[in-house]
Amino acid sequence: MPSNFTFTRWTFDENGDPVFGFGHTANLFHYNSKTQKIDSFKVSSLVIDTLNLHLYPERNTVPQLDYAIPEYLKLYYNNFNNQYARVLRLPDTTLISNPFDENFFKQHTASGTLIFFDSNFKTLGECLIPVGFSIDNIFFDKDGIWLWNREKSKHTKKVVLQKFKVSFEPVGKDDFRKEVTLELKRRQKK
Secondary structure, three states, X not given: OOHXXXXXXXXXXXXXXXXXXXXXXXXXXXXXXXXXXXXXXXXXXXOOOOOOOOEEOOOOEEEOOOOOOOEEEEEEEEOOOOEEEEXXXXXXXXXXXXXXXXXXXXXXXXXXXXXXXXXXXXXXEEEXXXXXXXXXXXXXXXXXXXXXXXXXXXXXXXXXXEEEOOOOOOOOHHHHHHHHHHHXXXXXXX
């Protein structure tokens, strides 16, 4: 396996077979235990066309955490409706990328989108994760999706979760990009 694909994002399908991908590619892979084959599918964001891999310079390996570069993060399987969600962390040059910096854990939450797709790996829709909510902690129930409000939790010193309904309405790529760009500019002004 190439050294720049060491951080695997994975989940399991309804049969317990793995679905996995990597942070810097839109491709996902699905292992079918019945056929013993791996199929690949492209599940990409409407916001980002290409991703660049930022490698540590000393050995040209292992992707370096860089908030200025977008990255696909976790994969989630929703067993209530046999659908998936994939997180894309959006670029943010205001965030500190060095985890050894004393302010690293004090900074605001990175922005991201959720890409929803079905069991045939067909994209159903994409949405911007609300401001202040974690892009790392998501779970489903039969009626919707739960997100952790990281910012509110930090201020109240209590775990604050909020449930959202998910619905899919057709939106064009240009319209969604414009909406995300405007929202991210608004967030940076705060």
